[in-house]
Amino acid sequence: MRRRPVRPDPFSLTAGLVLVAFGTVLLLDRLGELDLRFHVMAPIAFAAVGAILLASGLSRRG
Amino acid sequence: MPPPSPGPKRFERSSTDRIIGGVCGGLGRYFNIDSTLVRIAFVALALAGGAGFVVYVAALLLVPVDGEAPAERSTRDRTIAAGLIIALAVAGIALGSFGFVGFALLPFWLVLVVAVSIWTFASGRRPGESPRAVMIRVLQGFGLMIACVALAVASFFASGLGGGVVVAGLVIAAGAGLVAAAFVGGARWLVLPALAIAVPLAFVSAAGIDLDGGFGQRNERPGTVAELRDSYRIGMGEIVLDLRDLKLPAGDHPLSVNVGAGHALVLVPENVCVASKASVGMGGVEVFDRNGGGIDWNWNDNRRPTGRAPRLVVDGKIGMGLLEVRHREDGHRGPRWEDRNRNSGERNSACATSA
Numbered sequence A: 001m002r003r004r005p006v007r008p009d010p011f012s013l014t015a016g017l018v019l020v021a022f023g024t025v026l027l028l029d030r031l032g033e034l035d036l037r038f039h040v041m042a043p044i045a046f047a048a049v050g051a052i053l054l055a056s057g058l059s060r061r062g
Numbered sequence B: 001m002p003p004p005s006p007g008p009k010r011f012e013r014s015s016t017d018r019i020i021g022g023v024c025g026g027l028g029r030y031f032n033i034d035s036t037l038v039r040i041a042f043v044a045l046a047l048a049g050g051a052g053f054v055v056y057v058a059a060l061l062l063v064p065v066d067g068e069a070p071a072e073r074s075t076r077d078r079t080i081a082a083g084l085i086i087a088l089a090v091a092g093i094a095l096g097s098f099g100f101v102g103f104a105l106l107p108f109w110l111v112l113v114v115a116v117s118i119w120t121f122a123s124g125r126r127p128g129e130s131p132r133a134v135m136i137r138v139l140q141g142f143g144l145m146i147a148c149v150a151l152a153v154a155s156f157f158a159s160g161l162g163g164g165v166v167v168a169g170l171v172i173a174a175g176a177g178l179v180a181a182a183f184v185g186g187a188r189w190l191v192l193p194a195l196a197i198a199v200p201l202a203f204v205s206a207a208g209i210d211l212d213g214g215f216g217q218r219n220e221r222p223g224t225v226a227e228l229r230d231s232y233r234i235g236m237g238e239i240v241l242d243l244r245d246l247k248l249p250a251g252d253h254p255l256s257v258n259v260g261a262g263h264a265l266v267l268v269p270e271n272v273c274v275a276s277k278a279s280v281g282m283g284g285v286e287v288f289d290r291n292g293g294g295i296d297w298n299w300n301d302n303r304r305p306t307g308r309a310p311r312l313v314v315d316g317k318i319g320m321g322l323l324e325v326r327h328r329e330d331g332h333r334g335p336r337w338e339d340r341n342r343n344s345g346e347r348n349s350a351c352a353t354s355a
Helices: A011-032 A038-061 B024-029 B037-047 B051-062 B073-093 B098-125 B131-184 B186-208
Strands: B215-219 B231-244 B252-265 B273-287 B290-301 B303-305 B311-326 B351-355
Touching: A011 A038, A011 B131, A011 B186, A038 B290, B024 B037, B024 B051, B037 B051, B037 B073, B051 B252, B098 B131, B098 B231, B131 B186, B131 B231, B186 B273, B186 B311, B273 B351
Parallel strands: B215 B231, B231 B252, B252 B311, B273 B311
Antiparallel strands: B273 B290, B273 B303, B303 B351
């Protein structure tokens, strides 16, 4: 008998990937590989939070 | 046989169109208008005089949800509701007017909305329909909010004190946990603590805040040139570096000033020329009669001394706050921002002109 593929929760998946990406950027900044000031960091942070909120809204609607 | 009369139209809270208790959704349906307009009106009433808050609480406690028979509400619930409304009204009268109460209640109103929003976001569900269920969700949301604020504060200090790599690692781990949980379900709440630690870390990184160097108030007053160090720092708070007793010889004297978050005041003798540069995450610099500030801001005021006057070469690194260089201590700005365009009236008189 074939098992049905598990359908991932789109919100958790999206938010998780966004957090991994955001955390990686922050890690590189703290390690000195990047030097991100407000004019770069603020859009990245807003985009991350916005993507999570968007995923939350879309998953609730879906 | 004629169809039965539908009966009088009832005002009921909506079980589908709701953010907190369905009051605005129910009113919108009753008057056949967009519930968003009703919500805006409630917020306006809450801000203008507090009446919106009182009316909302009254409706939440007294008006049934659609489909719920009036008899299902117990006498005890109604008594509690009536008591709460009377208490709010008495508080309003006792404090003079609902205008004052409106402002006094505003934080509670905001906390209520934020707490419910946090609970809704974390759980992915709407609060229950009964006032009791809404109250429980508000308390749970409030608890989550407090926990997130505590995490954010801890993340700010940990990041500022050199633990940013660990905090970033925690953000990545939380993200990986969410990805894994997407396939087994039930961990969307993890987003909130992850964001609570990620955003302060991003702020600390962007501002370049380094809290290493101690907290509070520090006064430094080297008596001789030999006692003058080339670097001073404060993590969070204020450092006053008084160099007015020094007899600096001719030539350049480098001075590095690092402020994580706070204020640094450097007091110099009038015969000393001050050249300065600074990197500011968020804040400003004032060197005698020159000042400026902002976000991601660099200051550069390269001066040459007149004759054989000594030159103090200040190199500031300000995460969040203010660096001041002055001759006199009285009237210095401190960490006050409302007068940032005020001219100190002092001059860098031992310097010639800008290079």
